């Protein structure tokens with residue numbers, strides 16, 4: 001599931017194709033027509049379905065459409081890789097311990113929107129990213145993997161985002177493998 005540039009999506013596809021991750025990205029779902037993630041899917045040859053939240057009267061209705069797409073694609077795990085919509089218990093309960101999110105902070109610090117801006121405003125010297133299992137509360141749930149990232153003097157939003165994203169691309173495949181291992185156990 002992606003809403004924006006899709007670099008985490010592409011990182012997951014690369015991890016699968018290099019056999020670092022014993023998995024396959026069966027389907028990308030995007031909500032924003034023409035977003036970078038959709039373009040990457042076309043380039044990478046990954047099936048992509050557009051499920052636009054603007055076509056749904058409620059968050060629950062959007063989640064039901066997502067579930068239908070995932071059932072048809074027979075997915076085992078779902079990754080919110082930059083999905084900029086709040087999901088409801090409809091989706092969370094359909095994929096118990098099978099729904100993963102990546103967030104650009106060391107949770108529980110800086111939940112919600114613009115975590116990088118929040119970290120810069122707070123003046124912290126260390127931030128990072130978190131891959132976690134999704135629970136109904138926003139940006140909460142059992143941590144799978146975290147990476148710490150230093151904030152450098154003179155960092156701006158773009159430079160800090162780029163440093164965090166390099167770590168996101170590293171930890172998200174690890175988190176998928178860990179979530180799968182937890183299910184198998």
Ligand code: GRF
Pocket residue numbers: 002003004005006007008009037081082083102103104165168
């Ligand atoms: C990532 O920073 C992720 O943590 C946040 O949204 C961003 C998505 O980036 N939830 P991309 O679309 O994967 O490039």
